[in-house]
Amino acid sequence: MVNSFLVFPRAFTSTICCGYTVSESVYFAHQQWLANAESAFKEIRESCEPAVFSLERLLFSMTSDNRTQPEVLQMIHPVIERIRQNELSLRKVLYDLGLKSSERLPHSDARDGKRRRTRNPDEADDYECDVCRANCYLSVVVRPEQEVVYCLNHAIQHLQKKKRDLKYFKLLYTYDQAELNELSLKLAEKLNSQKRSPKKSPKKKSI
Numbered sequence: 001m002v003n004s005f006l007v008f009p010r011a012f013t014s015t016i017c018c019g020y021t022v023s024e025s026v027y028f029a030h031q032q033w034l035a036n037a038e039s040a041f042k043e044i045r046e047s048c049e050p051a052v053f054s055l056e057r058l059l060f061s062m063t064s065d066n067r068t069q070p071e072v073l074q075m076i077h078p079v080i081e082r083i084r085q086n087e088l089s090l091r092k093v094l095y096d097l098g099l100k101s102s103e104r105l106p107h108s109d110a111r112d113g114k115r116r117r118t119r120n121p122d123e124a125d126d127y128e129c130d131v132c133r134a135n136c137y138l139s140v141v142v143r144p145e146q147e148v149v150y151c152l153n154h155a156i157q158h159l160q161k162k163k164r165d166l167k168y169f170k171l172l173y174t175y176d177q178a179e180l181n182e183l184s185l186k187l188a189e190k191l192n193s194q195k196r197s198p199k200k201s202p203k204k205k206s207i
């Protein structure tokens with residue numbers, strides 16, 4: 001592409017502007033990028049950089065999209081499984097700490113704009129952790145009256161130090177435990193059925 005720069009996670013850019021500039025970015029990636037996506041997003045999180053989009057949202061959308069190719073599903077299946085296990089284990093830690101209040105996140109269009117922390121208008125429905133700025137698509141812990149937003153990891157850190165705050169916080173989630181389990185199970189079944197019945201190659205025309 002002429003006059004275009006492609007920026008992926010693990011890449012940095014430096015720009016010097018000496019005047020009025022108009023630019024437009026288009027994000028896309030090759031299939032191979034998925035192999036590095038998990039570690040790339042982990043690095044972004046550890047450096048407290050806001051992610052341009054949610055990896056979880058991308059992977060979960062790909063899982064439910066019938067157009068996703070079998071080889072891509074094969075690549076993302078272990079990542080989805082790790083995300084599921086990590087998500088459920090963090091929720092259990094919070095529950096065991098005493099955080100019993102929870103609520104399903106309303107449909108994205110209906111969310112209250114006041115509590116949103118976003119940097120990109122296109123991602124205006126996602127919560128961003130006050131500490132690490134992670135995009136909290138699957139779940140988030142909030143203290144509504146103070147507009148405090150934590151990812152699960154930072155909610156655990158906070159509530160371990162200040163247990164008396166438990167009564168003010170609430171877990172908001174996109175998928176409950178049963179839905180997360182079902183999503184992973186369905187993906188595994190889909191992959192198994194594809195293995196059992198691979199696509200037939202087109203028949204050769206007889207002469």
Ligand SMILES: [Zn+2]
Pocket residue numbers: 129130131132133134150151152153154
């Ligand atoms: Zn965080």
